[in-house]
Amino acid sequence: MENTATSFIETWNSYFILGSYVCFGIGLLIIFFHEVKIMMTSNEKERYDYVNNHEIRYFWYSIIAFIAGIALYFSAVITPLVPVDNSMKVYVSLFFLAGFVVIAYLILSSVLRILYPRFLENRLMRIRNKPRISTTGNKMRKLSDEEETVHLDRSQLAEQSSTIHSAEYDVWLDEKTGEKRVEKYMAYEHAEKCGECGFYTMKIDTEEIVKQPTEQEGGLLLEHYRCSYCNHREAREVSIAALSSNVKGTAG
Numbered sequence: 001m002e003n004t005a006t007s008f009i010e011t012w013n014s015y016f017i018l019g020s021y022v023c024f025g026i027g028l029l030i031i032f033f034h035e036v037k038i039m040m041t042s043n044e045k046e047r048y049d050y051v052n053n054h055e056i057r058y059f060w061y062s063i064i065a066f067i068a069g070i071a072l073y074f075s076a077v078i079t080p081l082v083p084v085d086n087s088m089k090v091y092v093s094l095f096f097l098a099g100f101v102v103i104a105y106l107i108l109s110s111v112l113r114i115l116y117p118r119f120l121e122n123r124l125m126r127i128r129n130k131p132r133i134s135t136t137g138n139k140m141r142k143l144s145d146e147e148e149t150v151h152l153d154r155s156q157l158a159e160q161s162s163t164i165h166s167a168e169y170d171v172w173l174d175e176k177t178g179e180k181r182v183e184k185y186m187a188y189e190h191a192e193k194c195g196e197c198g199f200y201t202m203k204i205d206t207e208e209i210v211k212q213p214t215e216q217e218g219g220l221l222l223e224h225y226r227c228s229y230c231n232h233r234e235a236r237e238v239s240i241a242a243l244s245s246n247v248k249g250t251a252g
Contacts, residue, residue, distance in 0.1 A: 012090060016076035016097075023069030027062040034058040045183045048127045055120060056112070063108045071100035113228060117191040117201055132181055134174035140181065143171045151180060159184075192225070196232035203228070210237075 034055065041047040075096040082092050132140040143151065148171035159167040172181040194202040205226040213219030221238040 012093065013076040013079060016072045020069040020073035023065045023072065027065035027069065030058055030062040030065065044127055044130055044132060048124060051127065052124055059116065060112060063112055067101060067104040067108055070104045071097050074100050113201060121191060132172045134177060134179045136177050138174045138176050140172040140174045143173055151182065194227040194230065194232055197227060197230040201228045
């Protein structure tokens with residue numbers, strides 16, 4: 001009977017070890033698939049949008065796989081060291097499995113929520129500022145804010161000057177052929193540094209217009225920020241230009 005229990009525990013632990021390797025492999029494959037997809041996206045704007053919309057999700061999937069792998073591996077390694085009867089080691093193994101899942105989740109999820117947003121923002125900015133190549137193979141130049149104004153139409157200028165979910169436009173120009181490329185970015189989607197915890201986990205949660213702008217007088221917008229790590233909240237007032245000023249600013 002004792003030999004049967006011992007054999008069962010050894011088999012049980014070997015399955016845990018095997019399962020941990022499978023989970024580690026799945027986690028690495030998810031990251032590999034994501035990076036290959038990025039490399040296969042040749043257009044920088046499409047690459048930016050893909051990373052912005054999908055990177056955290058894929059990274060979180062890989063984190064879940066690593067959490068499972070870590071929990072299975074350490075449970076299989078530590079369980080045989082516990083001085084209890086073999087008939088009880090299955091329950092000990094499950095106890096350690098649950099404990100390591102919680103520990104690994106707290107550690108790795110903190111990495112994702114605290115440290116990763118800053119890395120992601122830096123990566124997005126590198127993609128956004130990477131020199132574009134025109135259809136003729138020439139290196140394009142990113143225009144300054146002052147230079148790009150003449151290349152934007154009325155609606156684009158209005159979006160850029162809007163205080164509610166404002167858009168940012170980058171204009172790239174091939175000075176040899178005159179080829180132009182206009183790219184749109186949503187400013188409110190990106191994380192900022194939290195003044196409470198210091199991590200880049202502060203984003204706009206909601207926006208409300210406190211005072212509507214008129215033709216003669218400006219308005220007031222209230223942006224409510226929330227930190228996804230420490231849950232710190234703060235509100236920031238943003239002035240809205242008078243409607244007459246907005247019209248003049250968008251005239252072509």
